[in-house]
Amino acid sequence: MQSDSRIYVAGHRGMVGSAIVRTLKAQGVPDKNIVTRTHAELDLTDQRAVGEFFAQERPDQVYLAAAKVGGIHANNIYPADFIYDNMMMQANVIQAAHRNDVQKLLFLGSSCIYPRMAQQPMRETALLTGTLEPTNEPYAIAKIAGIKLCESYNRQYGRDYRSVMPTNLYGPGDNYHSENSHVIPALLRRFHKAKAGNAPEVVIWGTGSPKREFLFVDDMAAASVFVMNLDDEVYWNEVQPQLSHINVGYGEDVTIAELAQTIVGVVGYAGDVVFDASKPDGPPRKWMDSGRLNALGWKPVVALEEGLRRAYQDMLRAAGYA
Ligand SMILES: NC(=O)C1=CN([C@@H]2O[C@H](COP(=O)(O)OP(=O)(O)OC[C@H]3O[C@@H](n4cnc5c(N)ncnc54)[C@H](OP(=O)(O)O)[C@@H]3O)[C@@H](O)[C@H]2O)C=CC1
Numbered sequence: 001m002q003s004d005s006r007i008y009v010a011g012h013r014g015m016v017g018s019a020i021v022r023t024l025k026a027q028g029v030p031d032k033n034i035v036t037r038t039h040a041e042l043d044l045t046d047q048r049a050v051g052e053f054f055a056q057e058r059p060d061q062v063y064l065a066a067a068k069v070g071g072i073h074a075n076n077i078y079p080a081d082f083i084y085d086n087m088m089m090q091a092n093v094i095q096a097a098h099r100n101d102v103q104k105l106l107f108l109g110s111s112c113i114y115p116r117m118a119q120q121p122m123r124e125t126a127l128l129t130g131t132l133e134p135t136n137e138p139y140a141i142a143k144i145a146g147i148k149l150c151e152s153y154n155r156q157y158g159r160d161y162r163s164v165m166p167t168n169l170y171g172p173g174d175n176y177h178s179e180n181s182h183v184i185p186a187l188l189r190r191f192h193k194a195k196a197g198n199a200p201e202v203v204i205w206g207t208g209s210p211k212r213e214f215l216f217v218d219d220m221a222a223a224s225v226f227v228m229n230l231d232d233e234v235y236w237n238e239v240q241p242q243l244s245h246i247n248v249g250y251g252e253d254v255t256i257a258e259l260a261q262t263i264v265g266v267v268g269y270a271g272d273v274v275f276d277a278s279k280p281d282g283p284p285r286k287w288m289d290s291g292r293l294n295a296l297g298w299k300p301v302v303a304l305e306e307g308l309r310r311a312y313q314d315m316l317r318a319a320g321y322a
């Protein structure tokens with residue numbers, strides 16, 4: 001990366017986007033070199049607006065961390081929004097990047113791209129080998145299309161557009177919506193309110209038996225910058241032109257019941273935990289094999305309980321409690 005490179009972080013106010021900006025600044029990238037637009041300033045589903053933005057700003061690099069994102073419930077009840085918005089944002093940003101001669105772009109996919117019953121841990125080669133998880137299939141199809149968009153522009157036009165597949169993420173700047181959030185922000189908020197209100201029990205969705213791998217968002221941001229800046233020869237020796245995505249996981253997973261008990265300890269809740277099996281579990285497990293990225297030199301540093309404590313403090317600060 002040249003010292004004066006202009007870097008566009010799409011989704012800079014989101015959990016991952018804001019962590020990527022933090023990481024870039026911590027690595028010495030001057031504020032003036034980081035290009036951002038809020039959703040209100042630039043709707044990435046608007047092809048004309050995106051084209052005009054790229055023609056005006058002509059960034060040297062793009063981190064595509066903007067997306068329509070939500071938990072299992074949101075994905076299940078807004079499937080059209082999840083597939084349309086994400087397909088449009090990806091297509092508009094990746095095409096405009098190419099048209100304005102952006103040579104390097106990093107696309108953020110998801111561990112949802114893998115088949116529901118893929119062998120665990122899931123390797124990159126598991127992609128497109130089986131049926132997807134129904135609760136987030138539309139979102140997953142959009143993410144798979146994002147990978148293939150990058151690969152197609154690389155093959156046809158010689159671009160260097162890379163794709164990373166995050167596992168379930170959490171941390172500062174997360175979405176704490178009561179229904180549409182992911183499990184960790186949902187439970188931090190629910191257990192906090194139960195403690196404050198002396199509620200006798202807290203209901204967890206599903207059976208508690210599914211397993212999930214959780215990565216702290218600042219580890220994800222470090223992995224994103226690491227992959228973007230990997231030497232071209234090193235990166236292209238590691239991936240194939242049509243199997244170019246790289247897994248970014250923590251390396252271990254826990255059951256939702258174990259997660260809930262850990263959050264009970266972090267929040268200091270003294271009541272009971274009960275499970276509502278009428279709510280969907282999603283896939284039984286989606287633990288990724290991140291061995292390729294580990295071998296290239298990246299490893300996570302924030303363990304789950306420490307990350308939960310930092311996420312909880314961030315939630316309290318954001319809500320004005322702390
Ligand atoms: N969170 C997780 O557990 C995981 C996330 N990922 C992926 O990581 C990436 C970042 O996710 P995360 O940070 O959690 O998501 P967030 O929802 O926190 O951030 C998404 C950002 O995209 C912006 N955005 C959404 N729609 C538009 C639009 N039409 N035009 C412009 N901006 C828009 C949002 O702005 P606004 O809020 O103002 O609408 C927000 O700033 C996504 O690609 C996601 O799919 C992958 C796996 C797990």
Ligand SMILES: C[C@H]1O[C@H](OP(=O)(O)OP(=O)(O)OC[C@H]2O[C@@H](n3cnc4c(=O)[nH]c(N)nc43)[C@H](O)[C@@H]2O)[C@@H](O)[C@@H](O)C1=O
Pocket residue numbers: 069070071072073075110111112136167168169180181182183184186187203204205206210212256279280281282283
């Ligand atoms: C991150 C990745 O993967 C996401 O899918 P997911 O892993 O199923 O996401 P989730 O965090 O919403 O659920 C994880 C587990 O937790 C259980 N669960 C219990 N209680 C609550 C609860 O209160 N809220 C939520 N959301 N889940 C709960 C829930 O029943 C499920 O068994 C995609 O949406 C997609 O965003 C994607 O990219």
